[in-house]
Each structure stands twice: as C-alpha cells, then as structure tokens.
Amino acid sequence: MSSQPETDFSFDAAGLVAAESGADQRIEGLSPWRLAGRRLRRNRVALFFLVLFVLVVALCLAAPLYADWAGNTPDRNNLTGTLVRGGKKQFIVTPDGKPIGPGFSKKYLLGADQNGRDVAVRLLYGGRNSLFVGFASAVLTILGALVLGLCAGYFRGWIDRVISSVFDIVWSFPVLLFAIALGTALALGGLHLGFITIQGDSLWIPTIIIGTIFIPYLGRPVRGQVLSLREKEFVEAAVAQGMGPLRIMFSEILPNLTSTVLVFGTLTIANNILTEAALSFLGAGIQPPAPSWGNLISDGVARLTTAPHQAIVPGIAIVLTVLSLNVFGDGLRDALDPRAKVRLR
C-alpha cells in the first residue's frame, strides 16, 4: 500500500477544476501540488506581494554593492563632514546636531542619522540583519515545533503531557516581555552552554530567543494535527508493516503537515521580523552599532520632529516586508486549501 500524502483532492475534484477552466475534454488528474500552484498563479495579488518581498530581500542582500556605490559603510560616523547637494555645501550633521535629510545624491540618499551615518546603507544592512533573524528564528521555530509536536502527538502519554506542559508554561508568559527579559540579560552576558559560547552582540542571541519563544505557537497546532493523523488507516498500515515510530513520524505523518508548515512558515517569518524589530527598538535585540530596522526606528523616534526620515524609512521597510509575507501567506493558504476553492455548478 502506498503512502502518498492524504489530501482532500479526488479524481472528481480534478474534473471540476477542468470544468471550471472551460476545458472540453477530461484531463489527467493533477497532483495536489500542481493544483495548488495553479491556484496560486491565479492569485495576482499574492504573486505581486511575493515579488515585492523577493525584491526587498534582493535589495538587502545587495547592501554591500550599494554601500560600495554610495561610498559609505554602515558604521562609519561622519559628524563633521559636508556634502554638496544641489550646488550647495551642507553639513552632514549641523553643529547643533541636526542630520541632513533625504536628497538626490549618491551619498546619503535617504539622509543621515545623528552620528552622520548613511541611512540608506544602514537600512539595507539593517534589513539583512532583521531578515536573517526573522528567517533563522522561523526555521528554529518550525523545526522545534515539528519535532516536539510530532513527538507529543504520536507518542501521547507522558511524553505528550511533558511537552504540552512546557508549551503551556512558555505560552503563559507575555511573549514580548519574556523576550525582552531574555534579550536584555543575554545581550549583556552572552550565552554560555557548555562548550558553546555566543557573544552578547551576536545575531544568534535574538535569533535563538525569538525562535524558541514561538515554538508553542506552532507546536500546538502541529500536535493537534498529528493526533488526528495518527488515527488514519495509512498509519495503522505502516505500524502493521513493522515500521518504527521514527520512520512513521517522518515518512508518513510529516509529509501531511507540509501545507500547514508552509502556511504557518510565512506567517512565522513575518511575526518574527516584527518581534525582532520590537526587541531591537527596546534595546533588547540586535545591539548597536549593528543596524536593524528596529534600532533604526528607535534612534529615529528621538528625532521625529527634526529628522523624521530616520524613523519613517525603516518603518516603511518593515511594513512592506511584513505585509508582503502576510498577503502571500494568505494566498498560499488559499491555494493549499481546496475546500475554499472548489465550487459546484
């Protein structure tokens, strides 16, 4: 007996889709993934935001190229320098502390910050850091949630009780306050686990904190699905065939969680980017002088009246990135969930 992923699709569904598309003749049954891909391709809004997100990532990855072109680095202070813009010589930072604003010049395209650093360069490097933390922590969340959710749902009994209790304990803390407390403590002292030492200013500190605190948020739905899948016939058959628990979990049950993981994955990345921004804004995330969208906003808030570009520019970057991920994630969920899409004429 084969163990292909269980779906809600059937041969009739394929026919219905064919009928919708106006095809005259019956077509071959399409795999669920191809059907999902087709639905996704039809969702122009989701695709637009996917392209936007890819563009943001590409720009951030190109930060070193931009920095070379602009002739600036993300950490280089330039408090007493000047710039010729529109034929006029201007201070990068005036003697009374006001940084130059955005303008049409290669350097300081989006203006300078209070230390005379190039906001555009820091924005892109900050994006690299924020996106790295967002992605890496999401991977950590997903891996942790899958492992713990699978174990809890499959083995049940005391293993489930222990894991569920851990989820409950972590879940009972206000997640942002918990993250701030951990972030502040670890930013000062770093993380020392046996032979593993992570310095307080490493990007891995906020990554590990954010990745860990959100495990219960994905782990619980995964556990629920696993509890349900465990009772299916294909699992019984696998057991009857003598497959071990690990093989059943990873080769029979896990493939059925793929769509859940994909959808939650995009939302988790968006959520984690926002959390990183919040932590860095509060000084408990990415440590200065390393830029992140969150600490750029924090620096800019102090100058909202005199240099609003400092806060507004990274704020827009966060909004575009998170919105793109959320809209694409919605589109992905719609594509993978046929119950919403199949219509009877």
Place this chain on the structure above:
Amino acid sequence: MSGGSGMRVGAGFLAVAVISVVLAACGSSDKGGSTSGGTGKAGGTINILGTSYPDFLDPALSYTVDGWEALSQVYPGLLTYEHKPGLAGAKVVPGLAEALPTVSKDGKTWDFTLRKGLKFSDGTPVKASDFKASIERLLKMDSQGSGLGFTNIVGGAEYLKSKKGGVTGITADDAAGTIKIELVKPRGDFAYQLGLPFAGVVPASTPAENQTKNPPPGTGRYAFKDVVVNRSYKLVANPNFSESLKGTAIDAGKAAGFNVTIDKQLATQVTKITNNTADFMIDNPPADRVAAIKAKYGGKRFEQFPTNSSFYFFLNSEVPPFDDVLVRQAANYAVDVNAINRIQGGVLSPANTILPPGVPGFKQAPDMYPFDLAKAKALIKQAGAEGKAVTVWGNDEEQTKNTVQYWADTLNQIGLKAKVKIVPAETYFTTIGDRKTGAQTGWANWFQDYPHPADFIDVLVNPEKVVATGNNNYSYNASDKELAARIDAAVAQPELTPAVIDQWTALDVEIQKKAYWAIYGNRKQSTFFSDRMDFQNCKGEHALWTHDWAEFCLK
C-alpha cells in the same frame, strides 16, 4: 558625582585653609543659612522628568547627580550646604549639629552637639548614635563613598574590612546628644565629606542593605513617598520636620513637593516641558532640539550655564591594549571634540586638561594631543596594536549611546577592532567600577563637588584609590606608584597656596602625558522649565547638586 547623561559627582577633599576660611566665616554658633534664594510663590507640586532612575535612593549608596539632587533634600547630615546659587552653595554650614564642630589643635578630634528635639520624618527621635550607625552602615555595605574619607576615621578602615566591632573612632552619647569623631590623620576636607549625602543620618535600625525600594526616613525638608523603582517617586513635605531645624539651612524649599517620573526619551521630555505637562527635565535636551529651544525660550524658560565638569573616555591601563602608553596617546590624538559636540548639541567646551576651568590648578595650555587621525594610526602601528580587540562601554542614555558608537568607530579607524557594549544607565558606573569587569575604555564624566583639584585628581586618577569594586578611577593605574606619591603629597598640603596650586597644575600635565584619559570637554548644563516655573527668581542652579530643587518655585 556621576549623573544622568553622565553626571558624576567629585568627592575629593582637601585644603584645611579653605575649610578654615569656610568654618571661620560661618561663626561658631550658627543657625545656618536662611531659606533658599528666589522669591517666587511657595507651594505647589513640581513635576520633574529624569532619563534614568537614580542609581540608588539610599544616601549611603547613591553617587550620581540624579540620586543626590533628591537625596540632598531628604538626608542632611551633621553639616550641610547652603541652598544658594553659585559658589555660595558650596559653603558648609551646620546641619543637624547645632554648630560647626570644635576641632582639636592636631585636627584629629571633631566634636559635635546635636540640635535638640530632632525627629525623623516618621516621628522617631534622632539620637547621636543614629549618626554613628549611619556611617557604619555606609562602610558595611561597601559603598562607593567608603573610601572618600570615612575610612580615615579611627577604626573605619578596619570595620570596612571585617564588618565587625563598629567604628571605634565615633563616640556617640545619646543622653548628652554629643558626637566625637577621631581621625587617623588630620584632613581639612572632612567637613565637606560630612555635608554629602553619604553622611546623611538615617535611623540606626535601617538595615545595611539597599533601601531604594523603601527609602528610610530622613530629617530633611522633604520625605520620599510612592517609590516605584525604575518608574517614579515623589518628594513630599516632611510631616515631622523638626522645630529646631526651622530657619536653618535645612529648612529650604518653596514647593510643597516634587513628582519625579522617568522617561527614557529626551525628545518626549522636551515636548512635555514645552506643553507644560512637566516642569523640569534633569538632563539636557537632545542635541538637535537645543537650537530651536534656545531661539524660542532662551532667557524666558531656558538657559545654559557652565559647570565644573570633565567629560572623557577612560582608558584602562591594566588591560591590553591600553596598558601601552603609545596606544593611550593614540586614542587621545583620535578624539575630535567637534564631532562629539554635534552628538551633544553643542554643549561641550573643548577641554584638554583633567581640571576644568574654575577649579584651582587649571591652566590653559596648548592641546598636548591635537586631533590627528594619521598620527593616531601611526602610534597604533608603532605599538603593534593593530587589530587588537577593544570593547567600548556606554550606557543606554541616548547621547551616551551615540557618543560611544562614535568612539568605537574612531578606534576602528585608527586600527583597533572595537565593538560597543551598552549597559543600563542605572548600573553603568557600578559595572565599570568593578575591577573584575576589566572595562577597557568607555564613556565617563565627573562634576565637581566643590572647587578643589583633589576633587578630580585624587578621586579619579590616584592609583591608591583603585579598589576591587566601587571604583571611580577607571584607569586602574594601581601600579603607578610614582604618580600616587605625588598626588598624596599634594593632598597632604593644608593650604592651597600658589605653590601648591602649581603642584596640582604640574600633576595635571603629568597625567595628560600618561594619557590615562582621552579627555574631550567640559559641559554646559541646561535649565529648561515649563511656563509654570518662576524662571527669573528660582532657577536652582547649584555649585554641588547642579540643580537644587529646594530653590525651585512656581510663579
């Protein structure tokens, strides 16, 4: 002392002659100064904003401006300072003692008599033994103030080490209300020390642990109330203010009380002052708002005044790479005060001496280390220090954080490999003052206690003052015995004669040569009031506390 956006108090002590003049001028039996300067309205509650919470709301422990501005209103000692502007505020007058002390001919025995009928704010009578217990408490808690002069009391140093047996050099007679203090060596500066909050009197029953959450009762014009650590606190009129203190220097304060709230954002503080939802901000406005505030409110609600302060980057000579004088000198060549001044909003006057103007011993001289990045790089190369890792320490107050990021980038430019470590402002000085931390370099400052060179050089750079914790000498130059001997010799001089002042000037030059600091400026402090405050009559600018809240008043 240290402070928010760095206001640390100097508490060095010297000059019998100065003290003698001060004591003589005060007379032998003096009710002390009158009520505070300013003729504005009495009453009303003044709303004050701070950027960081005081390090401690405990007189035995606090060593910052944020702490002392409040504590000086609550915990007077046997002696106190006048609540008057300018140098008059540095005058020592009787506090809880009914008169200035009788000092023996050899300067080692000081006799005080407590005023009659003194009470703490909770109504408990004040006893002579409360003073002894307060000093012992200071030593028992290894306070940063311990080493100022209280270990010069007979038995003080021993008690600091053993925590047993009390301070034998203080004899308190509760029945007679007398206190006798015996010193190991005569120190003319002892009177100044007794006027500081460290010597503030609290009940003997006060536990020898940090009382910030629940400050003990004091005898001052005000008392603490509604303390929410890291958020806010209030000063209210002392309900049990002693009759015998009325009309004395301690009986100062026009306002009915003060509400102090912490707001980490300087920009929001400015907005609140502008909108009159707050009345005073302890720290300077953010750099980019100063020009606009000056233009709109200068002379009416805002002014800047010079302070005897030193702002510098400390260079720890105990740890690499700053254990090499060439690297320290390179750091000095790399500092650009014009750059830092843009972060600070133009409030810095360039400085290249340890002693600020206004302190005896200051002498204007050409900068030993004019800004020269190329020279700095060459020195780093000569020292073989290229690529050496350096951690630059700073606190999370906005201007300090930005200043240390500038410093780290500068050190990177000259060839070191610097990174930044930001610590909460409330614990910053305790952290870098712990010798075990091994802080290589970072931001620091000092505001004078009173205009004497030892207040800076002896406290901040004397190698003999390096201890395990609670340091103010972040250069950790304990091995420089020659410098220690020269400073001690200057400290021992009873009078600030021109020759002695020249000694201090020479010491200043010597310390610059050894480059223990990368000094950059003396700072102006701002007074920025709401429209409710009587700016013309009650600015409260004080020689010691920077702002004396007792002098504040409403229109």
